[in-house]
Amino acid sequence: MLILTCPCCGVTGEETEFHQGGEAHLKRFGPGASDDDFHTYMFAKENPKGVHFERWRHNNGCGKWFHAARDTVTLEVYGTYPAQTLEPPQNIRDAITAKRPGWTWRDFA
Numbered sequence: 001m002l003i004l005t006c007p008c009c010g011v012t013g014e015e016t017e018f019h020q021g022g023e024a025h026l027k028r029f030g031p032g033a034s035d036d037d038f039h040t041y042m043f044a045k046e047n048p049k050g051v052h053f054e055r056w057r058h059n060n061g062c063g064k065w066f067h068a069a070r071d072t073v074t075l076e077v078y079g080t081y082p083a084q085t086l087e088p089p090q091n092i093r094d095a096i097t098a099k100r101p102g103w104t105w106r107d108f109a
């Protein structure tokens with residue numbers, strides 16, 4: 001069972017209290033973007049065996065969206081943070097690196 005803590009209201013609950021909303025930190029493209037950029041945005045999703053950043057909604061609580069960093073193998077949640085955050089907070093990156101030395105994440109800049 002996946003246990004998440006909503007960073008917006010502080011409630012901790014089972015995954016059934018939340019709704020998964022796909023990959024987090026997708027780069028969106030505006031009008032005039034190339035077909036390749038739009039294709040990448042729509043269809044090229046990560047499906048890692050390991051650390052993954054996801055969007056979640058607290059649908060049986062405050063209703064707000066947030067991001068979660070978790071391990072798809074162990075279901076360990078490294079942390080959750082507000083959806084308005086453009087890149088994972090340093091404390092979450094440190095928690096991931098402590099569990100998975102040598103792990104790297106893509107450049108969110």
Ligand SMILES: [Zn+2]
Pocket residue numbers: 006007008009010011058061062063064
């Ligand atoms: Zn909440």
